[in-house]
């Protein structure tokens with residue numbers, strides 16, 4: 041046993057052994073991870089750090105004298121700022137509205153097209169089309185349609201008997217949020233549609249045959265066959281759409297000019313309307329924590345499922 | 353009967369969903385100023401003048417070129433650099449991989465407004481405001497996490513044994529990545545590139561706020577300038593929207609299969 | 622070619638140990654089969670030998686070198702994977718030539734070698750195809766071609782036949798054996814199928830839960846299984862096992878029936894009595910040393926007749942070269958051949 045050669049360390053130049061380590065040894069991980077993580081630190085880590093620093097400072101472009109001291113001012117202000125919490129509330133409403141709308145619409149579209157054979161590609165393309173539209177284009181198109189005087193929606197409404205009033209879709213405070221949600225849903229429901237369609241196709245047809253042999257009505261089939269099979273996908277979509285809804289900015293900002301404040305719009309307004317970069321950064325940090333929480337939920341969902349798949 | 357109801361529902365839903373796109377096209381082809389008098393939803397006299405005026409009266413071509421440049425650079429750099437991280441996350445079971453995963457995904461999901469503010473402050477100090485480079489760097493922060501996450505997904509879909517076989521056949525880990533894994537994910541890489549390209553193309557926040565000079569704007573930034581707070585003309589807005597959206601829509605449908613599977617990464621298999 | 626020695630090998634994934642210190646010595650040129658139920662760690666051991674999995678502790682010796690920390694490319698070992706792991710983007714010829722190409726061998730030589738190997742595995746006409754255009758059996762052969770083209774020190778097979786249909790599996794079994802007889806390269810072959818193990822191996826290593834249960838030639842293991850697990854795992858249909866207490870005449874079952882032994886055992890401990898289906902005889906009901914049971918199913922296969930009988934909730938299997946005329950429901954008596962009885966206590970063999 042003592043005269044065994046330990047392989048792997050024949051005489052080599054230093055350079056060659058470093059190379060060996062990087063391409064086929066423990067160093068490979070470093071080779072692969074260092075450049076991307078450095079870049080990530082630079083383009084995301086640095087701004088995040090800067091945001092945290094700003095949030096403990098008072099950088100207000102209109103009042104340069106305030107800057108330079110470490111302070112909790114912004115966080116104290118945040119906790120007592122009714123408008124900020126209203127913005128958070130609006131974000132929540134917006135998120136739930138878009139999630140609900142996208143899921144209903146996406147599921148409806150998926151259920152309607154799942155067994156369609158003729159023009160299958162056409163139907164699918166139609167339902168995916170809105171997703172391919174950039175959010176700013178969605179905002180512009182709906183902005184034109186929502187126009188209180190000349191928009192097609194009001195023109196169509198006026199054609200109805202007894203309807204005369206011009207609906208101020210984007211100016212009326214009680215309508216604007218639903219109106220914005222409609223735009224976001226239109227733009228985003230295809231994500232739900234695609235997920236649902238894939239999930240529905242994964243359900244074996246025999247399950248439905250068995251169910252109908254057992255006398256289940258179409259609604260019962262949906263309840264007891266379809267729903268349990270797409271439960272997981274549903275959960276994933278909910279989290280994903282929550283994240284999308286939370287991040288949403290272009291639709292809200294472009295359609296209301298920033299008058300309707302969700303957390304993202306409030307962040308923007310604090311920086312580019314009030315020029316209070318520190319307070320904006322504080323709101324931004326709050327938003328980061330919310331997205332981190334959503335990401336953890338998402339990972340928890342998908343990774344646990346991944347493990348379960350691997351085990352079975 | 354059930355069938356007819358089904359078809360009717362399908363057609364109705366499709367019409368509702370497709371209508372805004374149809375309307376955008378109609379509006380874009382309506383003679384300037386006439387959209388306010390439209391009384392039917394079937395258009396009569398159509399024109400391409402609005403598209404022409406974009407090019408003549410606005411620096412639309414310049415903006416499109418800027419967009420192409422920024423999006424290509426941001427997506428290309430992100431892909432080239434991010435790929436290896438996706439590979440490591442997919443293949444190397446290392447300590448802390450979960451943390452990296454969370455960091456990457458969180459970076460992707462942070463609202464861009466949260467990044468905009470500190471990035472603006474940083475760029476101001478570094479003199480990167482009002483430069484194309486600034487916009488590219490900003491967009492890399494949006495695209496890099498996406499490239500990492502998506503490439504992990506594509507590598508995950510390759511059987512691990514392939515690289516095992518390659519390593520026994522005389523490849524280093526790097527060689528196995530290069531000779532076996534890379535050729536097989538190339539179509540996926542195209543999808544990632546397009547995704548990153550589209551992400552950068554669609555963003556107006558960074559170019560609009562990092563750059564003052566109009567001729568350095570991307571098309572997204574230029575497009576949003578059409579929508580003033582009060583009064584704007586519908587027709588050029590819609591024409592510009594179409595020109596802006598068209599490349600993206602075409603790319604999407606061209607790569608539809610892969611785009612969809614890419615976006616599902618981590619979701620349904 | 623070289624011998625492979627595995628010394629006190631352990632493997633833990635994070636903190637979860639799945640291989641608990643195994644010792645296996647494989648001689649130069651030997652065809653060694655690892656067999657065990659799914660999840661027992663066969664693939665893990667094989668992947669450690671290949672270098673695809675790190676070694677937690679212990680030694681892997683190839684020839685006269687400890688190869689624990691040697692990267693796979695320098696180990697000079699070839700492996701055939703369960704899903705074949707053919708490179709989908711390369712033609713059959715390029716797949717087979719890949720290991721040579723990676724070693725920087727001249728193109729013309731690669732061509733010649735590929736053709737030589739294609740001849741051996743009978744794939745001459747398919748060299749230009751891509752893997753997706755091949756049948757399962759053909760893919761399997763390409764994978765073998767890629768393994769033999771570079772004349773490695775050792776071959777590793779990880780359940781290479783489990784994706785093939787039953788008939789092809791039997792065919793490939795012989796082909797792999799023939800190939801081995803021809804080139805005599807040290808081989809580790811992993812399977813969960815004990816028939817494959819019995820028919821192919823020079824030596825079988827039975828694994829369970831990351832431990833070696835027994836190792837030896839197929840017939841040694843069949844004739845003298847070291848413990849009840851091996852006894853039941855090797856052989857089809859499985860050995861009949863009866864639990865009881867040792868007595869003067871033999872093993873006394875709970876209901877008082879006595880199973881005979883060649884010689885009485887001194888102790889009165891609990892023990893497990895094993896007898897293979899072919900070592901049971903039908904005798905007249907009431908014969909001393911026989912077990913009464915009710916026939917449940919009779920399955921003639923032509924060469925043999927299999928009888929499944931039930932007694933006291935326990936199933937007993939017996940096979941016969943002759944064709945006994947019993948029917949389902951009939952009460953029969955089965956008498957073990959005392960010279961072929963296996964006796965175990967706990968995990969050890971007593972006789």
Ligand SMILES: Nc1ncnc2c1ncn2[C@@H]1O[C@H](COP(=O)(O)OP(=O)(O)O)[C@@H](O)[C@H]1O
Pocket residue numbers: 634639657658659660661662663664665666
């Ligand atoms: N990469 C891994 N991470 C964690 N556990 C693993 C990994 N690979 C295998 N295992 C576990 O090790 C055990 C042995 O697996 P394996 O060697 O594949 O078994 P076999 O090939 O005998 O079916 C199993 O319990 C399996 O779950």
Ligand SMILES: [Mg+2]
Pocket residue numbers: 663664665780
């Ligand atoms: Mg296995």
